[in-house]
Amino acid sequence: MAVHCTQCGTGLPAGARFCSTCGATIPAAAYSTGRPQLVRPIAGRRIAGVCIGLSQAYGWDLALVRVLAVVGLFCSGGLVFIAYLACWIGIPEEPVAAPDAYPPPTTPTA
Ligand SMILES: [Zn+2]
Known part of the structure; x- marks a missing residue:
């Protein structure tokens, strides 16, 4: 992931410790990958995973x-419904970890 200088905004290659333009030190915070990505998890979802994705990304209580x-949904006259659909479309689905996560179909021996 590319980082940007906090002083001059120059785009820097990943892992750069100093800005090549102004020489400023790149703080570790610029590499913030700790923030959860806004995705719609596959596991535990009720409809489209929008609620789980929002709660995980922003630290909100899922319930x-x-x-x-x-x-x-019932009180906003459709606004939340539209927002939900927008999230459904706009938030990427959580990438599947590995294709072999699913067990192969078992063939009956009898
Ligand atoms: Zn700079």
Whole structure:
């Protein structure tokens, strides 16, 4: 992931410790990969995984997100429904870790 100088904004190659333009030290915070990515997890989803994705990415309580989503669904006159659809379309699905995560189909021996 490319980083940008916090002083002058120059795009720097990944792993750069100093800016090649102004010489500023690149703080470790510029490499912040600790922030959870906004994705729609496959596991545990109810409909499209939007609620789980939001709660994981922003640290919200999953139960609270779901309650607000359901309440909003009935009380917002469709706004939440539209927002949900927008998230469904806009948030990428969580990448599948490995294709062999799923067990191969078992063939009956009898
Ligand atoms: Zn710079």
